[in-house]
Amino acid sequence: MLPSSYPNFQILLVDDEPAWLRSLSLTLKSTAGLNNLVTCEDSREVMGLLEGGGIGLVLLDLTMPHLSGEELLKKIAERHPEIATIVVSGLNQLETAVRCMKLGAFDYFIKTDEEDRIVGGVLRAVRMLEMQRDYREMSSRLVSGELRHPEAFADIVTADRGMLAIFSYLEAVAKSPQPLLITGESGVGKELLARAAHALSGCRGKLVTVNVAGLDDSVFADTLFGHLRGAFTGAEAVRKGMVEEAADGTLFLDEIGDLSIPSQVKLLRLLQEGEYFPLGSDQPKRIKARVIVATHQNLAAKEAAGSFRRDLYFRLRTHQVQVPPLRERKGDLPLLLDHFLTEAARALEKKRPTPPKGLAQFLATYSFPGNLRELRAMVYDAVSVHRDRMLSMESFVKAVERAQGEAPPAAEPAPRQNPFAGFAELPTFTEAASFLVQEALERAGGNQTLAGRLLGISQPALNKRLKMMRNQQA
Numbered sequence: 080m081l082p083s084s085y086p087n088f089q090i091l092l093v094d095d096e097p098a099w100l101r102s103l104s105l106t107l108k109s110t111a112g113l114n115n116l117v118t119c120e121d122s123r124e125v126m127g128l129l130e131g132g133g134i135g136l137v138l139l140d141l142t143m144p145h146l147s148g149e150e151l152l153k154k155i156a157e158r159h160p161e162i163a164t165i166v167v168s169g170l171n172q173l174e175t176a177v178r179c180m181k182l183g184a185f186d187y188f189i190k191t192d193e194e195d196r197i198v199g200g201v202l203r204a205v206r207m208l209e210m211q212r213d214y215r216e217m218s219s220r221l222v223s224g225e226l227r228h229p230e231a232f233a234d235i236v237t238a239d240r241g242m243l244a245i246f247s248y249l250e251a252v253a254k255s256p257q258p259l260l261i262t263g264e265s266g267v268g269k270e271l272l273a274r275a276a277h278a279l280s281g282c283r284g285k286l287v288t289v290n291v292a293g294l295d296d297s298v299f300a301d302t303l304f305g306h307l308r309g310a311f312t313g314a315e316a317v318r319k320g321m322v323e324e325a326a327d328g329t330l331f332l333d334e335i336g337d338l339s340i341p342s343q344v345k346l347l348r349l350l351q352e353g354e355y356f357p358l359g360s361d362q363p364k365r366i367k368a369r370v371i372v373a374t375h376q377n378l379a380a381k382e383a384a385g386s387f388r389r390d391l392y393f394r395l396r397t398h399q400v401q402v403p404p405l406r407e408r409k410g411d412l413p414l415l416l417d418h419f420l421t422e423a424a425r426a427l428e429k430k431r432p433t434p435p436k437g438l439a440q441f442l443a444t445y446s447f448p449g450n451l452r453e454l455r456a457m458v459y460d461a462v463s464v465h466r467d468r469m470l471s472m473e474s475f476v477k478a479v480e481r482a483q484g485e486a487p488p489a490a491e492p493a494p495r496q497n498p499f500a501g502f503a504e505l506p507t508f509t510e511a512a513s514f515l516v517q518e519a520l521e522r523a524g525g526n527q528t529l530a531g532r533l534l535g536i537s538q539p540a541l542n543k544r545l546k547m548m549r550n551q552q553a
């Protein structure tokens with residue numbers, strides 16, 4: 080099912096110099112993994128090729144016999160506005176470049192420009208086209224309203240708009256043979272989303288998960304590609320690789336940000352060629368699985384720092400979702416509490432306890448660096464120690480205090496900023512206290528005990544202050 084061609088539209092290279100076409104094709108293939116290329120030496124054939132469909136991007140020379148690049152640029156913009164055109168010309172003239180951009184060129188390069196610049200421009204255009212296509216798909220689904228397959232997301236508890244938009248996106252790209260990249264902090268639910276994407280793909284095969292963190296290159300190759308008997312000392316039997324296990328299904332590679340550079344090369348080759356060799360075999364096998372990868376790391380930063388290959392990064396992020404951390408979807412806390420309470424009670428064979436009033440508000444004041452995994456563990460812990468009908472708030476307060484105490488100290492303990500430092504005119508004591516109290520109550524969802532905790536005073540002391548404030552206003 081995985082095509083070896085990338086991107087999933089064709090890139091047409093037009094130039095009357097066959098040598099340039101060969102060298103540009105080679106560069107795009109070897110440095111950016113772009114191999115869905117078509118070349119054309121005769122400018123008169125270009126419009127016919129475009130009519131055939133399938134071409135998304137044109138790289139166009141300007142000086143050619145018969146039809147000039149500028150004439151073609153005009154025609155393409157008129158008849159195929161959905162196709163992006165990049166001019167790669169021998170002419171280093173500002174006026175020509177400006178004219179081409181006005182005619183609708185996406186970018187303009189000179190043949191003597193550094194290879195890297197031209198490749199970077201082509202990758203930008205590819206990315207833009209991919210995003211446009213995803214956006215079109217997604218908006219048509221959003222306009223149509225409901226999810227088509229809500230059952231695929233049954234295990235994911237949320238009412239958050241950002242998460243629901245991710246669901247729509249996953250539905251939109253479900254049948255795409257290109258890889259899907261899921262990023263987000265640890266514990267946000269990336270694996271659950273990978274499961275949902277697999278369910279949506281409608282593939283008959285299994286979802287096979289491989290955590291690639293800590294696999295050295297030879298173990299990575301052996302795990303993914305398998306080996307023949309006798310391939311190396313100790314290889315007493317044939318081992319099927321995970322790629323084969325995932326045939327007609329999904330291969331989910333978790334912690335992809337930790338992959339070593341040699342393994343990155345192997346993965347890129349697998350995605351690019353669609354083929355691999357089990358260790359000890361010279362018979363290539365074809366991958367028949369869709370690939371989903373996930374990481375909690377910032378791949379763009381790793382790519383910029385040189386520890387993640389650019390060509391692989393671009394290939395992997397054809398379809399990408401960034402899962403928001405729990406602290407950015409606190410509206411989900413009551414739903415999640417409810418879900419994890421039921422789950423924990425069932426797993427621990429206890430009666431489902433009632434959560435204390437204000438628990439969700441209290442948890443909303445915490446940043447949850449471990450995200451949903453941390454919340455789940457907190458709930459399990461509280462349920463396992465509780466005895467009464469009502470769950471104790473204390474267990475959660477302690478867990479939060481413990482976690483805050485364990486948080487690694489900032490490299491230099493940040494001096495607490497004076498929030499009034501920039502004020503031209505200072506508020507009075509009474510005004511400042513009133514702002515503080517209002518803010519704390521808002522953050523605690525009106526719960527005075529929690530608001531008091533945030534301010535470092537007891538609930539009765541806060542209550543007294545509130546009465547005082549009311550009297551002052553009266």
Ligand SMILES: Nc1ncnc2c1ncn2[C@@H]1O[C@H](COP(=O)(O)OP(=O)(O)OP(=O)(O)O)[C@@H](O)[C@H]1O
Pocket residue numbers: 234235236237263264265266267268269270271272333374375418451452455
């Ligand atoms: N929206 C959700 N509803 C219910 N349970 C969830 C949700 N999101 C995550 N979980 C649960 O939280 C835990 C962590 O989720 P998951 O393993 O999918 O996170 P992850 O992002 O893949 O983490 P890591 O980066 O560490 O691999 C799991 O037990 C999962 O079932």
